[in-house]
Amino acid sequence: PHRAVWATAGELVIDGVAMAALARRYGTPVYVMAERDVRDRCRAYRSALPGAEIAYAGKAFLCREMVRWIEEEGLWLDLASSGELAVARTAGFPPERVLVHGNAKTPRDLAAALDLGVGRIVVDSIGEINRIAAGASRARPQRVMLRVTPGVTTRTHPAVATGGEDQKFGLSISSGAALEAVRRVLDHPELVLTGLHCHIGSQLGEVRPYLIALRRLVALLAEIRDRHGRVLDELNLGGGHGVATRPGGAALDVTRLGPRLTATLRAACAACDLPVPRLFVEPGRAIAAAAGVTLYRVVAIKARPGGGAYVAVDGGMSDNPRPALYGAHHEVALVGRRSEAPLRTMTIAGRHCEAGDLLAADVALPADVRPGDLLAFAGTGAYNHAMASNYNLVARPPVVAVRAGTARLIVRAETEADLLARDMAPAGVAVRQGR
Ligand code: LLP
Numbered sequence: 001p002h003r004a005v006w007a008t009a010g011e012l013v014i015d016g017v018a019m020a021a022l023a024r025r026y027g028t029p030v031y032v033m034a035e036r037d038v039r040d041r042c043r044a045y046r047s048a049l050p051g052a053e054i055a056y057a058g059k060a061f062l063c064r065e066m067v068r069w070i071e072e073e074g075l076w077l078d079l080a081s082s083g084e085l086a087v088a089r090t091a092g093f094p095p096e097r098v099l100v101h102g103n104a105k106t107p108r109d110l111a112a113a114l115d116l117g118v119g120r121i122v123v124d125s126i127g128e129i130n131r132i133a134a135g136a137s138r139a140r141p142q143r144v145m146l147r148v149t150p151g152v153t154t155r156t157h158p159a160v161a162t163g164g165e166d167q168k169f170g171l172s173i174s175s176g177a178a179l180e181a182v183r184r185v186l187d188h189p190e191l192v193l194t195g196l197h198c199h200i201g202s203q204l205g206e207v208r209p210y211l212i213a214l215r216r217l218v219a220l221l222a223e224i225r226d227r228h229g230r231v232l233d234e235l236n237l238g239g240g241h242g243v244a245t246r247p248g249g250a251a252l253d254v255t256r257l258g259p260r261l262t263a264t265l266r267a268a269c270a271a272c273d274l275p276v277p278r279l280f281v282e283p284g285r286a287i288a289a290a291a292g293v294t295l296y297r298v299v300a301i302k303a304r305p306g307g308g309a310y311v312a313v314d315g316g317m318s319d320n321p322r323p324a325l326y327g328a329h330h331e332v333a334l335v336g337r338r339s340e341a342p343l344r345t346m347t348i349a350g351r352h353c354e355a356g357d358l359l360a361a362d363v364a365l366p367a368d369v370r371p372g373d374l375l376a377f378a379g380t381g382a383y384n385h386a387m388a389s390n391y392n393l394v395a396r397p398p399v400v401a402v403r404a405g406t407a408r409l410i411v412r413a414e415t416e417a418d419l420l421a422r423d424m425a426p427a428g429v430a431v432r433q434g435r
Pocket residue numbers: 057059060078101160199201202203238239240241282283284285286322326382383
């Protein structure tokens with residue numbers, strides 16, 4: 001019952017907290033995260049993949065409170081910058097459960113990872129190997145995985161498809177780059193090669209591409225054993241497990257994926273006479289997306305020439321760029337009051353100064369929607385707050401966690417003072433006080 005109830009009755013209650021009251025208290029726009037929802041999904045992963053390590057991909061949504069939930073649920077963290085590392089470090093997350101990614105890890109990223117003593121660094125290019133080795137030592141060797149491109153095609157948006165050979169991430173298997181990287185890592189006494197990694201895309205709906213990738217990685221493990229006499233004992237299949245974006249829509253649920261992965265891994269290893277490696281997966285969206293809701297207030301309504309209406313809200317592509325970037329769909333509902341009005345097709349527009357800033361096209365809402373009404377967008381827990389910007393110098397919204405009838409601020413709202421703080425005002429400008 002703590003999941004969002006998309007009520008036609010007029011109120012949306014998440015784990016005992018009424019959204020209308022929450023919006024009045026914290027203002028709008030506001031991101032709401034359901035803590036128990038996040039924790040439940042962490043547990044679902046752990047029970048569907050016993051013996052595997054689950055690394056939550058922090059790029060989907062990260063703050064110190066989230067890090068605490070992930071830590072308490074026994075997951076690892078997949079991080080991709082010194083900034084994300086700083087959040088994990090200052091939240092007291094155990095560094096040995098951190099995995100670091102990036103196709104262009106800067107000196108600062110690598111220094112942060114090595115200083116913290118992270119569990120794994122995932123090597124993404126041959127040139128990076130010497131850089132990591134230079135920051136490690138024989139006394140304190142760095143454990144690394146190699147990211148390879150298994151060459152599988154997936155059905156998803158091109159911006160998030162990463163299964164193919166020609167892409168900016170990872171080392172190609174067919175060109176020999178992957179094996180060359182293995183040789184070089186093994187040459188460094190400061191490095192320990194624990195295994196292979198791949199990430200074939202995001203918002204994927206099918207099990208099959210994962211099984212193909214898994215078999216290719218196991219074949220590569222066998223080749224590494226045959227050439228180098230080394231049996232690597234970890235295999236990381238990345239994330240990308242799709243979530244439903246419409247009621248009853250398709251999702252790649254871990255209860256379906258988990259057993260297939262485990263069985264295929266066993267069979268593939270048996271066929272190559274390899275011991276079964278420790279499996280890692282890195283879900284981001286599947287842990288965070290459905291736990292989040294964004295609340296907006298309607299500001300303006302405008303009839304469209306061809307019928308229907310634009311409903312403009314107090315947020316937009318600065319807090320959720322996904323509809324504009326990927327044509328992503330989020331369910332919308334009127335909350336906070338009951339309406340008996342017939343449904344009418346409307347387009348929810350953001351507040352930003354470009355025509356493409358539409359949060360939802362052609363959605364059905366009660367015809368009497370008016371300024372001041374609250375709209376809730378579903379499934380905004382992943383890649384919304386994380387990808388927010390200050391476009392038009394709009395301050396980023398706060399994040400409020402809800403649990404068992406209680407709401408708690410976990411990321412405060414950005415203020416105009418925050419926005420001005422980085423702007424070096426020209427000398428001698430007299431600041432005019434507002435009235
Ligand atoms: N592991 C690696 C190495 C990744 O690059 C990613 C996501 C993940 C795991 C987690 O993928 P997930 O389970 O969340 O699909 N901004 C886009 C999604 C970009 C995903 C990038 N990499 C969106 O809003 O849909």
